Amino acid sequence: MGKVAPLTILGQVIKPGERKEVSFNVAKLHTQNSIDIPVIINRSKKPGPTILITAGIHGDEVNGVEIVRQIIAKGINIPKKGTIICMPLINVFGFIQMNREFPDGRDLNRVFPGSAFGSLASRVAHQLMTEIVPHADLVIDFHTGGSRRFNAPQIRIVEDHPQLLELAGVFGAPFILYSKNLNKSFRNACFKLNLPILLFEGGKSFFIDKNITNHGVNGTKRLLAHLGMLKKNFKASDPKKKTVVIAQSSWIRAKYSGLFKASIDIGDFINAEEVIGNITDPYGKFNSFVRASHSGYVLNVNHSPIVYQGDALFHISTQLANDQNTTPETI
Structure with missing residues (x-):
């Protein structure tokens, strides 16, 4: 040595x-x-x-x-x-x-x-x-x-x-x-x-x-x-679920300004056309559902209660790595 x-x-x-x-x-x-x-x-x-x-x-x-x-x-x-x-x-x-x-x-x-x-x-x-x-x-x-x-x-x-x-x-x-x-x-x-x-x-x-x-x-x-660097008094536990490798992804943006509320969670797998949130006005006169443009895993959710037209709302995977199957499961 x-x-x-x-x-x-x-x-x-x-x-x-x-x-x-x-x-x-x-x-x-x-x-x-x-x-x-x-x-x-x-x-x-x-x-x-x-x-x-x-x-x-x-x-x-x-x-x-x-x-x-x-x-x-x-x-x-x-x-x-x-x-x-x-x-x-x-x-x-x-x-x-x-x-x-x-x-x-x-x-x-x-x-x-x-x-x-x-x-x-x-x-x-x-x-x-x-x-x-x-x-x-x-x-x-x-x-x-x-x-x-x-x-x-x-x-x-x-x-x-x-x-x-x-x-x-x-x-x-x-x-x-x-x-x-x-x-x-x-x-x-x-x-x-x-x-x-x-x-x-x-x-x-x-x-x-x-x-x-x-x-x-x-x-x-x-x-x-x-790397052989973790001392024996610590345990490195296996991940609860297999890591998903994302090759490509895209953002879903707000079509309108208003009050925003997401109806899905981080890590969820969503399907195309699924309702994933809604945008309303403060006066109860307007309500627009946000629908998924494609299927994929939810990588990011906007937590702001107020959004403007064009704001990024959700980051969704569009393609997994070549060696993976698309398996819908919540992370």
């Missing part, structure tokens, strides 16, 4: 078998108070991969923060072998202000890989990509739906990537969704480095859902167990 070398992150040396919390300096406030992000690093004395677990790239996506918090609080991040790096909250500015963006108005997840001389968000992205990411062999990045849209628990990966598909299958979320890497996103920046990254989506902004949290924590345990 090879000797495990010390790890140096942000100027701090973390020895094998050591736990250390280092400070990722974001910026200073106008008052010159320093804003630091804790980076929690746990190392085993045994050699193994380095896993980076992140959340809170968007400040309003608190369910992801809760997932990583539980991973740390329960000691799941203490590896049997290798190293686990946890960053539960990257966009601390947005978190404090209950806002998605950085104070400069930029979306952190649209400025990667960033620049040492760019905007505040760009500088944070650059520091993450140069100081933390190069140490990782695998990244798990936790997100939620935005704008009151509730995502079913899902792992998003690019199509035709066997390694990512295998890892996503091990994670065991109810859905795997093939989606292209967005330009200047964290996922795309890692992908360009040939660094495998699993993007977990589940729940909605400003909300902590127990079921979503459990999916995130349990999926992480399965992945760590698969």
